[in-house]
Amino acid sequence: MTYPLPTLTWEMSEQETFSSPTIFDILTSLNNIFTSASYWEVKNSSLASTGSSDHYLEVGPITSASASYADQRIIFAGGANPNTMASYYTQVSDRLMINFCPDITNRTQTAADWKTADPFDGADIPGTGFVQLGTSYSSMSRIHAITCQEGVILNLRRGIGNNTAYPFMAGALVDPGHSNGGDANNRRWILASQGGGTTYSPFGTWNSSTHAAIPQTSANFFLKNTSTTSNYPHAFVLKTSTNSWDSNVVCDTAHDIEATLSSFRDILDDQGYLVLPSTRVVSGNPKSSPSLMYGFLRQIYFCINARDRESGQSSDGENIFFVWGPVQDEASSPADSFMVTNFS
Secondary structure, rough: OOOOOOOOOOEEEOOOOOOOOHHHHHHHHHHHHOOOOOOOOEEEOOOOOOOOEEEEEEEOOOOOOOHHHOEEEEEEEOOOOHHHEEEOOOOOOOOOOEEEOOOOOOOOOOHHOOOOOOOOOOOOOOOOOOEEEEOOOHHHHEEEEEEEEEEEEEEEEEEEOOOOOOEEEEEEEEEOOOOOOOOOOOOOEEEOEEOOOOOOOOHOOOOOOOHHOOOOOOOOOEOOOOOOOOOOOOOEEEEOOOOEHHHHHOEEOOOOOOOOOOOOOEOOOOOEEEEEEEEEEOOOOOOOOEOOOOOOOEEEEEEEOOOOOOOEEEEOOOEEEEEEEEOOOOOOOOEEEEEEEEOO
16 A cells, blocks of 8 residues: 555444443444444344343454455453453453454454454454453443544443543554555554543543643543553554554644643634644653654544534535544533544
8 A cells, every 4th residue: 555545534423322231232332333334344243142141243344345454353342251251451241342453364263252262363463352441331321433444433421411431443543654654554553442440531531621731641541551450541553563562552642732822723724724733643651751653643633622423514515524522412511522534
């Protein structure tokens, strides 16, 4: 694949809602989302076995829509008996667990069983292992996805009136900035998932009064791997040199977010064009001891004063951006968020 990378086309799903859900309910909602998506689809699931107490859903790109990236797989799983899962972190029985493999080439036949020793056994590129997204099933109320040809973003939310969200992303979503990026046809693979610990609920505590700390110091920023404890944030980038996952990853905005600047600093230029700060992906603490610079998130930017699921259209009605953030309810003030765009 030549460089620069092609522009991704993002689309936002309908929002699925539920009340006091089980793992079956959450995975059924995810099944609905991926069944309706243009670029991703359900590959395998256990949802037909309604009497079971544990379930999985495996999704991947639609070959006809994403031919060059069709070997990615994400497994969403959980239930009463998750302890036989291969897990990078300690698994929790009442949490949604997620595993990502960028390339399942040569994966063994038993891999469709999410409880095998490694669901991606034999794959040319190893899976991340299972990590947690969100807190207990029963407190979740809404979920939606933003998907493109090469990656998936989720926002799993708590109850109405509670501006706490648990974000997730996976895919070939890092632009290395040069034509020798190595993996994923000059892309880099990333997984980031927010656990459900009260101390590390970034979208629950992430707001306009704390955003200045996010690039350098805040453990609340979800794109940061803070611990091997299951309910902490997790972020990985695949290292081509060793074919292994770097689990010491932080994403920030190159230290250009400061509380003293105008609230419109990262939105518009003098001609009315969106000019958003790139979100860089580094290994180690980007302020005090960075060790590797992996690149920038592709068409994913930091923005402020926005609500989750807001979108913008061009004059001819084409979607040009979607907001992905903590605050959705109209009764609450907008807050710091991410914006995905359909332009580079």
